[in-house]
Amino acid sequence: MDYLIIIIISYAMGSIPFGFLLTKLFLKKDVREIGSGNIGATNVLRSGNKIIGYLTLFLDVAKAILPILYVKFSHDDFIYIAALSVFLGHVFPIWLKFKGGKGVATYLGILISINIIYGFVFGITWMIIFLISKYSSLSSLIASLSVPIYLFFKDENHIVFFGIMFVLIFYTHRENIKRLKNKEESRTKIY
Numbered sequence: 001m002d003y004l005i006i007i008i009i010s011y012a013m014g015s016i017p018f019g020f021l022l023t024k025l026f027l028k029k030d031v032r033e034i035g036s037g038n039i040g041a042t043n044v045l046r047s048g049n050k051i052i053g054y055l056t057l058f059l060d061v062a063k064a065i066l067p068i069l070y071v072k073f074s075h076d077d078f079i080y081i082a083a084l085s086v087f088l089g090h091v092f093p094i095w096l097k098f099k100g101g102k103g104v105a106t107y108l109g110i111l112i113s114i115n116i117i118y119g120f121v122f123g124i125t126w127m128i129i130f131l132i133s134k135y136s137s138l139s140s141l142i143a144s145l146s147v148p149i150y151l152f153f154k155d156e157n158h159i160v161f162f163g164i165m166f167v168l169i170f171y172t173h174r175e176n177i178k179r180l181k182n183k184e185e186s187r188t189k190i191y
Contacts (some may be wrong), residue, residue, distance in 0.1 A: 002075055010068045010082040014089025014106060017096055018059040019044045022052050032099075035186070036175075040101030042136045042188055057105050060090065064109025072113060080161050083110045087165070091172055102172040104140040107165060111147065114158065121150045121156040137176035144169040 023031040027047055029173040033037055035046035043059060045053035064086045071082040092105040112119035124161040126143035130136065144166045151159040170177075179185040 002077060003078060003081065006067075006071055006078050006082050007085045010071070011086035011089040013063050013067045014086035015093035015095060016059075016063055016064070016101070017087075017093050017100060019056040019101065020096060021054055022059075023047055023049075026052055032096075038101055039096065040103075041105050045188065045190065060101070060105035061109040061112070063090075064106045065113050068110060068113035079114065083114065083161070083165075086110065087168065091168075101178075102140070103169060104144075107144065107169060110165070118147050118150070118158075118162070121146055130188075130190070135180065135185055136188040136190075137173050137185060138180060141170065141173055141177070 016040050019041060021030050022066040023029045023034070023044060027049060029047060031037075031047065033045055035043045037043070041053055041057035044056040047053070065085070067086055068079065068082050071079050087103050087106055087110060089100075091100045091103045094101040108119060108122060111122050121142045126139045129142045130139040133139065148159050148163045148166055151162060176185060
């Protein structure tokens with residue numbers, strides 16, 4: 001029973017579409033009609049309101065941290081289940097006909113919750129690639145790959161889970177990968 005409750009609560013937390021809610025509430029816009037049509041922080045930044053974009057980022061990270069930290073300290077055996085449920089909630093939210101974000105900010109929350117060092121590995125890699133390329137999608141893909149690579153050298157037992165998470169992030173970025181390949185991807189302004 002604990003197993004099922006953790007899945008439901010984690011999925012429900014992950015599925016809160018903050019990008020959609022904040023742009024509707026404060027900008028009176030539907031973020032799905034802006035830029036790429038995605039509900040994540042990168043696309044919210046394209047709305048022209050940086051505060052709403054950064055607030056979306058913060059809340060998408062936080063919605064992963066809260067349930068995973070609870071599970072980490074109360075039902076540690078279920079931490080991977082909680083993490084995957086939160087991520088899938090963000091990518092496939094029930095409230096938006098299962099069309100959500102790409103999961104990067106929520107993934108960062110997962111990393112921070114499980115081991116803050118993993119969050120630093122991701123964040124530093126993301127920033128370096130972004131400063132070089134100005135592509136949020138490319139930065140997210142390489143940063144997501146950096147975590148299992150880091151774990152490979154550290155010989156940590158989380159490597160399988162984070163390898164799976166990289167595959168999922170690769171999947172959510174398949175359209176971005178096509179655009180990167182065709183040199184049609186939009187660069188992102190984060191400030």
